[in-house]
Amino acid sequence: MDIARLRTDTPGCAAVAHLNNAGAALPPSPVIEAVNRHFALESTIGAYEAAERNEAAVRHFYDAVAGLVGASADEIAYVENATRAWDMAFYSVPFADGDRILTTTTEYSSNAIAYQQMAAAKGARVDVVPDEADGTLSLDALEAELRKGDVRLVSLNHIPTHNGLVNPAAEVGRLCREHGVLYLLDACQSVGQLAIDVDEIGCDMLSATGRKYLRGPRGTGFLYVRRDILRTLVPPFLDLHAATWKAPDGFELRDDARRFETWERYVAGQIGLGVAADYAADLGMTDIETHVTRLAAELREELAVRPGVTVLDKGARPSGIVTFSVDGHDPAAIKAAAREHDVNITVTNPLSHGYDPDARPAAVRASVHYYNTDEELERLLAVLPRK
Template identity: 45%
Template sequence: MDTQLIPAELAQQDTPGAASQIFLDSAGSSLPPSSVLDEVINHLRREAEVGGYRAFGERLDDIEAGYGLAAEFFGCSPDEVAFTDSATRSWLSILDAVPLGQGDRILTTEVEYGGNAIAFLNLAQQVGATVEVVPSGADGLIDLEALRDTLDERVKLLSLVHVPTNGGVVSPVAGAAAIAREAGALVLLDACQSIGQLPVTLEGTGADIITGTGRKWLRGPRGTGLLALRRDALDRLRPRLVDLAGATWTGRDEISLRDDARVFELWEYSVADRLGLLVALRYALDLGLDRVAASVTDRANRLRAGLEPLPRVTVRDLGEQPSGIVSFTVDGMAADDVKTALAERDITVTVSRVTSTRHDMTRRGLEQVVRASPHYFVADGQIDRAVDAVARL
């Protein structure tokens, strides 16, 4: 039986702003449900009334219950999840904990994010490791045979991107992860563009570690992030950036690190934003992740189908399983100009640049693409009006 789609008009009742504009930027920072907004604002008000510590104490049980909620989301145990202040914080904390030395190798792919690549290259230069790119096939997906051929005992880490920032593809990461883990490499999956639009689990992806953000498809607050890691992967990591949250000062010159994923958390964080993220997680789980995925796919496919026949418009998506990200260019118009022209019509899109995904964009001869990412709260009529607006350019 087909998964029942989420009615956009119903979702808009919970989404301030979704009806008055055509919002196509959930891959950037989505519109939160009213319940998320209320949770954040109400807690900030409570902090103003009684102070941050007392307000936190009143919600401690909810904060602790959040680990079980995140575990349900990632299909793992509560001790295998942690919260951070961004996907970047999650990802950098893990990278910093990977034991790397002279001659070690890091493997990445052609759809790697710019922020990740910068961190790889910086760290590799410091410790004498190398960063190598596994090539993609014509479909933009990682070449699994090339991956298999390049693996050896010096490969300490394979970095995978589940959904690239451009290109509209869902990477089949499980196959790559299985090959890399069999060779003894850790697999770090950046899922910042997939959690909230697709079911993402440790078991399903095959990854050792998954990092993600709250602000995109999950519809949580900015300044929130998550990570999930297998317990056996934690034994291979060496966390360095720890504080009172990740360790206990047990003696004058002694500390004891936590033995779970929370070793990567920091003591200070926005309690209001964390509570908002937990509401967003529950909201997505209550809707059903399969239902969310089917609805996002439906909206994105409608947008692609409308754009593809337009003269001067080229859809730049790759792969046989497209994501909720729709990338396109308009002949004779810079992507920034398209974004501006659509904004004048109350249509919100963004621009993905070569600096965000240099390997892929260079291979395809692209400098910029327009990125549109409709969530389930975007109605069919809104998508049709967006297509008409692009046609009028």
């Protein structure tokens, strides 16, 4: 990849060393321009009229995102964020008393709250699958749980936000298919960072956001639902976009993934997210993954030899998320000091990962992307406190 050109194409690179891509990445110019053009059109001719005029760009979103993750356009829904996309999938599963939900120790507390709500409402049970010694989800333990039976859903995150690992999503998919169990993958940190193919992974549902590694607008996301299971899932709420009114007292659901959408949406954002998907696909997800992995490995190596610094990442396969601590220094203070030097990093929150038995105090998190450079890593290292 031509990193110099990509940085020129990213206006924010001129202002900051942005190492908070797991929070929200800097958007490229084509995404910025697409969103701004549509918003300007709305302000000029009206929002409904602008949507009609740009109907082709709105529709293109489905093809662009489907192509990026190896799906078909009718398996993609536009949703306002990854959390809502995940919610629409999870709450559509017909849980019953005695059903089991299997998840991982690194699950987001936001999703865990939904599990507990479903357990209280439907009598389902949540079982947390233990990890291997390196922190990765144990496939042997998962298979043992599946053999016990009564599993309605396996639900896990592809990349946790707080410890740098990549869970073995495709291997989990293989086990779920063997045991005939639904599989929901939270891919909010992996889409745009890793090469994703939903058929290779074998997930039935996948949720993702626009604002992180995909470099799309904030307030955008999408949901993939495998065509084979669409008709078995009823979204938790519907409107006249998701279903058709059948007078006097009936309705008919759409037969595609757009049954998980609502009619009102951030149209400029949907257009921009489609452009972001095209942008990533044009660069090549394999090349993006290679570059992100290399930069993150370099940062870990530099941090590991620095006195007083402890790299906290786990897993056999590392991601672009790097977490660490500095002896005697508060992570929030490190974040604030870096911000004063125009270096963006953030802090992990242990309350966000309630199932993690090794939950530790807050840590510093730096997350790299392909437009970052070795010089920006040096800028981060230079602002870190020394022992």
